[in-house]
Amino acid sequence: MSSENVRFTDFKSDKQPTWCPGCGDFGTMNGMMKALAETGNTPDDTFVVAGIGCSGKIGTYMRSYALHGVHGRALPVGTGAKLANPDLEVMVAGGDGDGYSIGVGHFIHAVRRNVDITYVVMDNRIYGLTKGQASPTSRSDFETSTTPEGPKQPPVNPLALAMSAGGSFIAQSFSSDALRHTEIVKEAIEHDGFSLVNTFSPCVTFNDVDTYDYFRDSLVDLSEEDDYDRHDYDQAKDAILDADKEYMGVLYQDENSTPYHEAHGVTENMAEIPDGAPDGATDLVREFY
Amino acid sequence: MHDDLNWAIGGEAGDGIASTGKIFAQALSRAGRHVFTSKDFASRIRGGYTAYKVRTSVDEVQSVVDRLDVLIALTERTVDENLDELHEESVIIFDGDRTEFSDFEAPDDTVGLDIPLKSLAEDAGGAIMRNIVALGAVCAVTDFPIENLDESLDKRFGNKGESIVENNKEAARLGYEYVKDEYAGVENSYELETTDNDYVLLNGDEAIGMGAIAAGCRFYAGYPITPATDVMEYLTGRIEQFGGHVVQAEDELSAINMALGAARAGARSMTATSGPGIDLMSETFGLVATSETPLVITNVMRSGPSTGMPTKQEQGDLNMMLYGGHGEVPRFVLAPTSVAECFHKTVEAFNLAEKYQLPVYLTADLSMAVTERTYEPDEFDMDEVEIDRGKLVDEDEISAWQNEKDQFKAHAVTADGISPRAVPGTSGGVHMSTGLEHDELGRRTEDTDVRVEQVDKRNRKVETAEEREDFDYREFGDTDADNLVISWGSNEGTIVEALGYLDDLDVRVLSVPYIFPRPDLTEDVNTADEVVVVEANATGQFADVIEHDTLERVDRINKYDGVDFKADELADEIKQTLEA
Numbered sequence: 128m129s130s131e132n133v134r135f136t137d138f139k140s141d142k143q144p145t146w147c148p149g150c151g152d153f154g155t156m157n158g159m160m161k162a163l164a165e166t167g168n169t170p171d172d173t174f175v176v177a178g179i180g181c182s183g184k185i186g187t188y189m190r191s192y193a194l195h196g197v198h199g200r201a202l203p204v205g206t207g208a209k210l211a212n213p214d215l216e217v218m219v220a221g222g223d224g225d226g227y228s229i230g231v232g233h234f235i236h237a238v239r240r241n242v243d244i245t246y247v248v249m250d251n252r253i254y255g256l257t258k259g260q261a262s263p264t265s266r267s268d269f270e271t272s273t274t275p276e277g278p279k280q281p282p283v284n285p286l287a288l289a290m291s292a293g294g295s296f297i298a299q300s301f302s303s304d305a306l307r308h309t310e311i312v313k314e315a316i317e318h319d320g321f322s323l324v325n326t327f328s329p330c331v332t333f334n335d336v337d338t339y340d341y342f343r344d345s346l347v348d349l350s351e352e353d354d355y356d357r358h359d360y361d362q363a364k365d366a367i368l369d370a371d372k373e374y375m376g377v378l379y380q381d382e383n384s385t386p387y388h389e390a391h392g393v394t395e396n397m398a399e400i401p402d403g404a405p406d407g408a409t410d411l412v413r414e415f416y
Numbered sequence: 417m418h419d420d421l422n423w424a425i426g427g428e429a430g431d432g433i434a435s436t437g438k439i440f441a442q443a444l445s446r447a448g449r450h451v452f453t454s455k456d457f458a459s460r461i462r463g464g465y466t467a468y469k470v471r472t473s474v475d476e477v478q479s480v481v482d483r484l485d486v487l488i489a490l491t492e493r494t495v496d497e498n499l500d501e502l503h504e505e506s507v508i509i510f511d512g513d514r515t516e517f518s519d520f521e522a523p524d525d526t527v528g529l530d531i532p533l534k535s536l537a538e539d540a541g542g543a544i545m546r547n548i549v550a551l552g553a554v555c556a557v558t559d560f561p562i563e564n565l566d567e568s569l570d571k572r573f574g575n576k577g578e579s580i581v582e583n584n585k586e587a588a589r590l591g592y593e594y595v596k597d598e599y600a601g602v603e604n605s606y607e608l609e610t611t612d613n614d615y616v617l618l619n620g621d622e623a624i625g626m627g628a629i630a631a632g633c634r635f636y637a638g639y640p641i642t643p644a645t646d647v648m649e650y651l652t653g654r655i656e657q658f659g660g661h662v663v664q665a666e667d668e669l670s671a672i673n674m675a676l677g678a679a680r681a682g683a684r685s686m687t688a689t690s691g692p693g694i695d696l697m698s699e700t701f702g703l704v705a706t707s708e709t710p711l712v713i714t715n716v717m718r719s720g721p722s723t724g725m726p727t728k729q730e731q732g733d734l735n736m737m738l739y740g741g742h743g744e745v746p747r748f749v750l751a752p753t754s755v756a757e758c759f760h761k762t763v764e765a766f767n768l769a770e771k772y773q774l775p776v777y778l779t780a781d782l783s784m785a786v787t788e789r790t791y792e793p794d795e796f797d798m799d800e801v802e803i804d805r806g807k808l809v810d811e812d813e814i815s816a817w818q819n820e821k822d823q824f825k826a827h828a829v830t831a832d833g834i835s836p837r838a839v840p841g842t843s844g845g846v847h848m849s850t851g852l853e854h855d856e857l858g859r860r861t862e863d864t865d866v867r868v869e870q871v872d873k874r875n876r877k878v879e880t881a882e883e884r885e886d887f888d889y890r891e892f893g894d895t896d897a898d899n900l901v902i903s904w905g906s907n908e909g910t911i912v913e914a915l916g917y918l919d920d921l922d923v924r925v926l927s928v929p930y931i932f933p934r935p936d937l938t939e940d941v942n943t944a945d946e947v948v949v950v951e952a953n954a955t956g957q958f959a960d961v962i963e964h965d966t967l968e969r970v971d972r973i974n975k976y977d978g979v980d981f982k983a984d985e986l987a988d989e990i991k992q993t994l995e996a
Contacts, residue, residue, distance in 0.1 A: 398683055
């Protein structure tokens with residue numbers, strides 16, 4: 128399949144999603160598929176990795192090379208795949224629990240390594256598949272089965288975590304704003320380095336606070352702010368730490384980002400190896416004389 | 417005159433013990449002598465007791481023995497720690513100027529050589545070279561040509577500049593001459609001949625790293641842990657020359673998942689760790705097996721459980737590797753039996769992983785991993801390395817493995833249990849892999865028939881491997897003997913040496929490098945009069961396996977104090993057990 132005639136439906140599998148009707152993940156995934164097609168990728172050269180939970184099912188519903196792994200470890204899998212073959216388009220999807228709770232250590236390290244991965248987090252601020260417990264992005268007063276009086280601890284701010292780890296592309300989108308979401312993911316794919324797209328992807332079953340209406344009314348679209356410069360670190364920092372507002376768009380992009388594989392001179396497709404020991408292997412033995 | 421010399425340098429961690437030992441070991445190896453080294457070290461950066469032992473002979477040596485002939489004692493404790501191994505001809509080199517160390521207690525007849533190591537080193541250019549002065553003294557004591565030391569000093573200090581090298585050579589010479597002048601005659605006990613033989617000197621971790629590169633491994637992710645870290649340190653800086661890359665991951669969970677991702681992308685990929693790291697990797701281990709990803713997981717065992725004794729020997733993880741992880745998944749477990757076998761079994765591990773598309777545990781133990789041994793370079797003949805990538809399909813072969821909707825059957829049910837493998841980038845091979853139970857396409861299922869079909873398919877790969885591969889044992893000693901000794905891992909060399917101490921006791925030795933799948937020992941065990949299994953753990957994990965397989969009771973020799981088996985000690989134990 129050549130990249131010219133790829134349509135976004137080519138990235139769609141024939142499996143019907145089992146997500147709840149109205150789930151934000153539909154829009155999140157559609158935007159990812161459109162963005163992949165519109166940036167000239169094909170299912171053959173795309174590798175999608177996900178962990179556990181509702182978000183983890185994405186590899187089943189998309190059509191590409193994919194791996195559905197264990198909880199919280201999708202970013203390391205994506206890292207290994209990207210370094211083994213830098214020609215692959217590696218996209219990692221996860222939920223807020225997967226990315227900011229069990230996998231938060233890997234998140235910080237993937238950001239600081241600046242591996243050329245597009246990381247889309249379907250952030251619904253709740254654990255959906257285990258039927259409604261607090262997540263690391265849940266509000267401190269959000270009452271759930273495991274937090275009857277609310278978590279009583281502040282939520283994780285993923286954008287601030289990414290920024291403090293030296294993130295080179297930090298963005299936030301909203302699954303039901305299909306056009307903007309697709310645009311943001313496209314920019315993330317085209318960015319050379321690690322791209323975080325925290326996508327608000329409402330859970331219509333268990334979260335009656337962070338709803339479509341809430342995000343529609345409250346999100347400030349940075350593309351409509353004339354004086355916002357995504358390359359301005361201080362401006363981005365202020366927006367990310369702003370306790371009163373939540374933003375949509377690319378909050379920060381490092382113009383001088385060098386992805387990990389380029390910084391480390393990793394260029395070869397490691398899948399290709401010679402029939403026997405590689406040339407020069409005998410020199411390895413000589414070292415021990 | 418003795419030729420088989422056991423030499424040691426001991427002091428505090430941070431005293432340069434290991435590098436001094438290595439310099440001498442390399443000098444001996446370059447002089448055409450066989451060398452076997454062992455290290456006694458603690459889990460601390462400075463202080464405590466640490467020692468590096470070198471056994472050398474013109475003949476092959478493959479274990480330590482319970483005897484110490486020449487000892488450089490930088491601290492009083494060094495003498496105390498080695499009292500049992502000193503004998504009446506032992507020579508102890510010490511520096512009497514160090515006041516706390518003037519009246520050590522050694523057996524009456526040992527020869528103490530009080531040498532002003534520190535002040536001679538200062539004469540040569542710096543007190544830091546006192547170990548090198550001592551090495552010069554050892555050359556004099558053992559009548560070993562000091563020129564052989566010069567080459568090692570070139571190699572060790574060459575990158576620090578000519579004057580450093582010259583100062584070190586001078587330091588060695590001062591030590592050498594001091595003994596010749598002040599202790600003329602002591603050299604009469606030992607004489608280390610040199611030969612024209614060419615040897616290489618390396619340890620098990622290095623052999624694993626070299627084997628990995630030879631086998632086409634291009635991606636390595638790991639987290640530093642004793643005693644596996646040397647594998648990562650070896651690969652770093654070398655694998656890049658072959659188009660590969662090493663990532664120091666943030667933890668073991670990340671390491672195995674990175675290795676998994678690289679393997680899915682088609683790279684020959686490996687991670688290495690030690691017991692506690694294997695525990696952390698267990699969840700993903702199940703994913704590797706269920707997604708049928710070829711991956712080599714090296715476990716350099718140390719003393720457990722929990723943090724245990726991180727710098728001490730044990731073979732306690734066999735059950736973990738055989739049975740660890742929730743659910744039931746096929747895996748192979750290879751256990752090299754010597755430093756050279758670490759190389760060969762690593763190459764084999766990569767081939768087996770790709771041929772059968774499953775995780776392969778490659779397990780060394782601490783003794784083998786940090787022990788350096790000499791070999792003829794031909795032992796590591798790169799021209800003999802063969803690569804078998806199994807059913808890796810390219811886009812021309814894809815259509816044979818697609819269903820009517822052109823979907824690739826990555827987990828196709830086949831007679832041999834092995835499915836085709838397509839890596840990302842292969843046109844027409846698009847599929848998802850998952851740790852969920854899945855159908856032939858890799859899609860989640862809870863269909864009872866498909867579940868059984870896929871479990872059987874995965875397990876069938878083991879039967880196929882047993883038919884196609886030669887999972888055999890190595891045999892030593894008297895092959896007709898009625899007494900049988902069985903061993904795995906690094907004990908092989910010690911047992912072979914122990915045979916020399918067994919006098920008129922006839923023993924047949926089986927050394928088993930394949931833990932799973934493994935050779936069938938039923939007939940060997942059933943026809944033997946006495947059977948004893950030697951292993952470095954408390955409960956006899958391999959002995960249990962053999963009893964399970966053969967339905968025969970076997971005797972056990974277990975050592976779990978953290979210290980290596982010694983050939984002469986082990987011979988006594990074998991004698992007592994078999995004759996009991």
